[in-house]
Amino acid sequence: MSPYAFEFEDGLVREWSLTDESAEPTTVADYAPSLFVAGPDDALADLRERLETDPKVTATRLERWATSLHEAHAGERSRVLRVDLERVGECRSLARDVRGVHERESHAPGTFRLFDADLAPGFRYCLDRGIDPTPARELRTLRLELDEAALADGDVAALSIAGESVDGDAARTLRTLRRRLERRDPDVLAVSHAALVPLLERRAAALGLADWHLGRRPGWTQLASENTYASDGRVGHSPARYRVPGRAIVDASNSFLWHQSGLAGIRYMVERTGRPLQEAAWGSIGTLLTSRQVRLARRERGVLAPWNKWEPERFTDVETLHAADRGGFTFAPVVGFHADVHEIDFASLYPRLICERNVSPETVGCDCDSGDGTGEDAVGSRRVPELEYEICDADGFLPAVLEPLIADRAAIKRRLEADPPEPAAARLRAESGAIKWVLVSSFGYQGYRNATFGRIECHEAINAYAREIALTAKRRLEDAGWRIVHGIVDSLWVTPRVDEPEPLADVIGEVSEAVGVPLEHDGSYEWVCFVPLRDAVGSAVADTNPAGATASAGALTKYFGKRADGGYTFRGIELRQRQTPAFVADSQRAFVEALDRERDPEAVCDVLGRRLTDLRSGAVEPTALAITKRVSKPLGAYYQRTHTTAALRRYERRGIDRHPGQSVEYVVVDDDARGPERVRLLLEEPRGYDADYYATLLVRACESVVSPLGWDRARIRRSLRDGRTVRLSTFTD
Structure with missing residues (x-):
């Protein structure tokens, strides 16, 4: 039975294997972790001699491994120095010695390239010993x-x-x-x-x-x-x-x-x-x-994992560089209120593009002789649209990484459609969610400068294919009588452009077949509002038509809408933002519900007025006004007296450490005060709050809801002061 947990102590490994009732340990004494060093033969010989006297090292020998995906793709191997160590925790320290001592003393910078230097201990052990650490039974x-x-x-x-x-x-x-x-x-x-x-x-x-x-x-x-x-x-x-x-x-x-x-x-x-x-x-x-x-x-x-990414970006002419740096394709949202909206998206677009187009570090710009793709052993190639890159048709590494995950997620979706019992369904949803996040990151990872097997040309090629697909879908949808009101990379929002457009299902099927990536109908909406940039609200008002739609002047992807099933979808607005207090988020939902009932900004302002009354009367529980902010630097590095610094000082008073990257939770109790007295920490159970401060947050949340209809903050405040009779529906939220 394979072990699921591992302990490393004094050169020994203790494997814990699950039994039917508990878990049993087994001690392994013959494990020697290794790291690998590549470089010129004379430099490796010198390094090997130096390491012979290092007490951390138990053995050294020369072996042949592929040091990059390109080498493996070409069927080549490099001579590398394998260094076995006594303890798994000494791999990184020896790597630092090689780079910072041995190389610095006797060789030029970059002489040595190190591999398998920074693997986590348990992962390294399982990789070296061929162990599958998947638990063999249900875990308690x-x-x-x-x-x-x-x-x-x-x-x-x-x-x-x-x-x-x-x-x-x-x-x-x-x-x-x-x-x-x-x-x-x-x-x-x-x-x-x-x-x-x-x-x-x-x-x-x-x-x-x-x-x-x-x-x-x-x-x-x-x-x-x-x-x-x-x-x-x-x-x-x-x-x-x-x-x-x-x-x-x-x-x-x-x-x-x-x-x-x-x-x-x-x-x-x-x-x-x-x-x-x-x-x-x-x-x-x-x-x-x-x-x-x-x-x-x-x-x-047979490829080793490099410690530091060293492969430079290939030389590119200005024209290609300009095309390559365009990124994904976005159709700016048409700010305003839109009825009968459909959201369609390409299923796992970027991972599928990687697999369908064979995008991989060793296939993009491959130097192998691909010929014309004919003959028994010939390997063809294809050109990336807009770019000069050729992609070899030989089986790529990245598709091999991602295809099983895509297949697993598709199988999980099919099993969920069969409506399994809830315990099984919950497990399937959890597995699908885990796969989703890895697939989402697979594209951006290619452009990450420290990615172990990343390459910027892959990132650029994927974007180029995605732009081509987006334009193909746009042309076909518009020819079929549909209007695109927003699009971002792999998702499109469309409404009918003519009285009787072609059936959307037929158009989706044609586009899917044409581009080789499934285009799916993700949802229908009774209506959707696309929110303008806050600074662009005033300029958008002048173009408002009778239906409330405005021309977009570069809006962010912020929207909310009512789905065909009666539920609401929110993206980018305050109630989806981590720092928004619960009371403000709940109020914004009430604003949207009022807009749905009345389709009138004044009705939304009526709800705002009632919420402001509750706030100013002290009827709101202070804990519902807690704000969560991520700390970006140590307390001493802040030069302005912000709420965050006030909260950090209060944490410091209580002896609670707050480091950059962690969050603070607080309620603003007196925004005009100085220092720590401006706020109270949530864990201090505050009893009061600054009503004026939170009133500003409420008005901003209301503005996000009514701005697609041409209302700005000044008009909201005029509505609150005009003395109108509040309609009864205001009290139904």
Whole structure:
């Protein structure tokens, strides 16, 4: 039975394999992790001699591996130096020694290229030993939760176990947890924050609780310290990571997949990436995609994973560069109110383009002699539209990575259409969600500068194909009597342009066949409102026609609408924004419902007036006004006195660390005050709020709803002051 959890200690590996009732450990003593170094023969010989005396190194030898997808594609292999080490944690430190000491002392920068240097320990082990870490049976999970204030105070008495609180002191809570661990014997501990692990272990030791431990054996280990990082222009924070013997830990504060897909989605990614469960849980979507690529490259193509991406962008003439940098195609939304709208989109457009057009780092601009595509062994090629790139027809690496995921998601959709029992349906939805995020990231990953197997020319080729497809769909839809009111990359919103347009289903089928990617009808709307840029509202008003539609002057993709099934869809407006208080979001929904009932901006303003009255009278619960903001830098780096800095100072007073990438939650209680007194933290249970500040947020939310009909903020305020009789329907929201 394959193991599902791994521990690395003193050069030994402990594998934990699930049994019918629990899990059993097996100790492995003969594992030697390796990294690989490529370079000129004389430089490798010199490096090998230097490493012979390094205490971390157990053996060195020369081997032949492909050091890039291009080499594997051409059937070539390079001589590389394999370096075996005593401990798995020493791979990165030796890589830094090679780059920062040995190369710097004796060779020019860039002499050595390193491979397999930064793989996660469990993933590396499974990759080297050919182990599939997918759990062999259903996993038992125990959830442990502690709110932030109690965590900062070390108050374990407030611990929630499987959603239930224990009525008692710290000792009683810990004894109760021990009984639950013994009775449930969980395979996975889902903790609200990883810091719970050392806190619970230390409190149990301080209280003298004998034989108390979270794992299946005593002890716990810190695997990594907390750190702050930057990705795609955003600052993130990764908390410290821990392990306990025999159980996987899922840190809910640091697991995107846990929140999006739950344990079923994580388990699916374990199977598809080869990362053990705990490593899959904390891995980002990009990390999971990279793991799948590294596994496939090593196993099926004999390609090592480079430590640093080194392949430069190819030289391109100005004309091609101009065409390549255009990005995806967007049809600017026609701002205003539109009735009878249909949303159609290309199913998994970018992943399907990669597979259908064979886009891959080694096939784009391939130098192999493709000939004319005839003959028994000939390989053809195709030219990317608008660009000079040729794509080889030999089986590409990226399609091999993505095709199984696309097939799995299609199979899951078919199974869901058969209406399976809810437990099975929930698992299928979780797996589909996990696949969706990896497929979504597969395109952008090609343009990411640090992508292990990324290449900017692939990114450009995919965009070029997508633009061609969008224009093909546009021409056919317009010829069939349909008008495009908005389009963004893989989705189009259309309304009838003539009284009797061709049936949309027929047009969709023709476009799908013509472009080779399925175009699907994603939904029908009674009406949709596209929202203008806030600064463009005034200029749009002048062009308002009697129906309320306006010419677009570069609107963002913000819209809301009523679906044919009676529900509402919201994109980009305040109630979909993370920082919007719950009361403001609820009010904006009420504004939309009023617009749906009356189709009159004045009716929306009537609802706004009632909500403002509630706000100013103090009838709103302060917790419903909490604002969540992501911290982008340390407190000392802020030079302006913002709400965020005020909140950070209050966290500091309470002894709670807030790092860049983490969030603060607060209520504005006095916007005119200075310093920390402007706000109260949500965990401080505020009792009041600044009504004027939140009134401004309400008016802005109302403006987003009525601006497609030509109303701006000034007209909203005039409506509130005109003394009209409020209609009865205002009170039905």
